[in-house]
Amino acid sequence: MQSLIGPQYLPLNNGSVVDKVTPDMLHLIHPYWHRFPPMEPVMTKILGTFLGMAGILSFFGNGMVVYIFSTTKALRTPANLLVLNLAFSDFSMMTTSCPMITINLFHETWVLGPLVCDIYGMLGSIFGCVSIWTMCMIAVDRYEVIVKGVTGRPMTVKLAIVKIILIWVFSAFWTVAPMFGWSRYIPEGNLTSCGVDYLTQDWNPKSYLIAYTIFCYILPLFLICYSYWFIIAAVSAHEKAMREQAKKMNVKSLRSSEDANKSTEGKIAKVALVSISLWFLAWTPYGILNFMGFFESDALTPTISIWGAAFAKAGSSYNPVVYGISHPKYRSALKERFSFLVCGKTEEPIRSELSSVGTIKEHEETAT
Secondary structure (H helix, E strand, C coil): CHHHCCHHHCCCCCCCCCCCCCHHHHHHCCHHHHHCCCCCHHHHHHHHHHHHHHHHHHHHHHHHHHHHHHHCHHHCCCCHHHHHHHHHHHHHHHHHHHHHHHHHHHHCCCCCHHHHHHHHHHHHHHHHHHHHHHHHHHHHHHHHHHHHHHHCCCCCHHHHHHHHHHHHHHHHHHHHHHHHCCCCEEEECCCCEEEECCCCCCHHHHHHHHHHHHHHHHHHHHHHHHHHHHHHHHHHHHHHHHHHHHHHCCCCCCCCCCCHHHCHHHHHHHHHHHHHHHHHHHHHHHHHHHHHHHCCCCCCCHHHHHHHHHHHHHHHHCHHHHHHHCCHHHHHHHHHHCHHHCCCCCCCCCCCCCCCCCHHHHHHHHHC
């Protein structure tokens, strides 16, 4: 094995992160990792605790969203099928990956064999891609509702199901591609997790990484930003028109109950900012780390790599919660069944900007 390692990858005198690798996994370890010492045991424990807490939060948080949205009649709407799909995907992400990586962190290396390494990488890929594209479809749906209003394409059960099926099929393609020779899944970081090969400098893995980044990161990110940009602009323009009309009529507001500190554009902007920021927080560091390997950056260490992967998976812990708690009917249903989990008011506002088709245009017509 030593003869396969170039001079720049020689292991350190005090040991290497590869020392504990099992014989059946040695052929999958990229030579790049041989030059790094083992991760400090305390750091391994911290990482394990972090992922354990994220797994518990994801299990109960996503499980609660799935349960509430699937059993509450008022929430069984076509658009909410996307929220349900997001919760299911993120629930599956942590319930499948968290136990495996915890076992490996305990042993300080991957001990589950090459086949499970492939399965782990595939599950992380498909659930991550499904979650990202589901968030994108939620943003596009809100764009149709808020920006286009009555002229937009209404969400139906059939359309929602078609979108969900296409999301899973599209994600499955990127998941199985490495199993058929377009790149591969290998241990990464401190070798307790498996992901796509971003270190090999051949065109085959490089082309996969580029294509995957475009179609499973850049494109959905662009659509999310595009949708929310026009959502915020439309709501702000509507609010301005409402205020001007109220001024002409010499009334303080055209709505009987309005809290100036919780204006419509403020709520929309907050939801947009939180959802996009958390999406960035979860996946951007891992994407950057992948391209650090792409360019053979010396800054890519086992500790940095494994923490990047951990943050990406931890994103499944809060994405559906953000969408869930922004829905007043969800909060009301949650209060009815688990009142101790709800803080603040749960009364449904007069109009829900995120779920009522044509609401903005109807208000504008009434005001004029």
